[in-house]
Amino acid sequence: MFRDRGGGEAHAHPDPNRTRRDRPLVSGGVALFLTLLMTDALSSTVGKLLVYHPPVTQALAAFLSILPQSLNKTLVLAVLFSILLAFSRMQRDNELKAVLASGIRPLPILLFLSSPVAAAFCSAQS
Incomplete structure (x- = not known):
């Protein structure tokens, strides 16, 4: 339980609409990046179509x-975008201050969370 500034006790309730609010942002970011990748692929494919004239x-x-x-x-x-979104939410909700106050440095947390991203990025390059 947490104490509010008035001295009474308040319960920490998660906001049920938070994921509903963030879903369009995440979906929009993924759709934008996929559109940019596919536009690049389409332009290179069209260039090869003009040179080689293959069947449709x-x-x-x-x-x-x-x-x-x-x-x-x-x-x-x-x-990676979702990890950044989680850290920004932790900062906004003062959870990073609580982590720092408990003696945990943020760098090991960041390295732990970014290791799957690095592994997936390396596998995507091969």
Whole structure:
């Protein structure tokens, strides 16, 4: 239980609408990055179509073969974006101050949370 400034006790209740409010931001960021990746893939595919003149089905298959790699990169960045969103929320709710007051340094937490992102990024590059 927490004490409010008036001396009474207050309960910490999580905001049930928080994820509902953040969902459009996360979805929009993922959609924007995926759109940018697919626009780049489309421009390079169209350039090759103009040079080699393949059949339409073969060109569509080549374009769709790029899609899994683009989704992989997008999901890696979505995880990184969600970690940054979580840290900003922790800062806004003064939870980072509580972590610092308890003697835990933020760098080990950041390294622990960023290690899956680094592993996924390395696997996406190969």
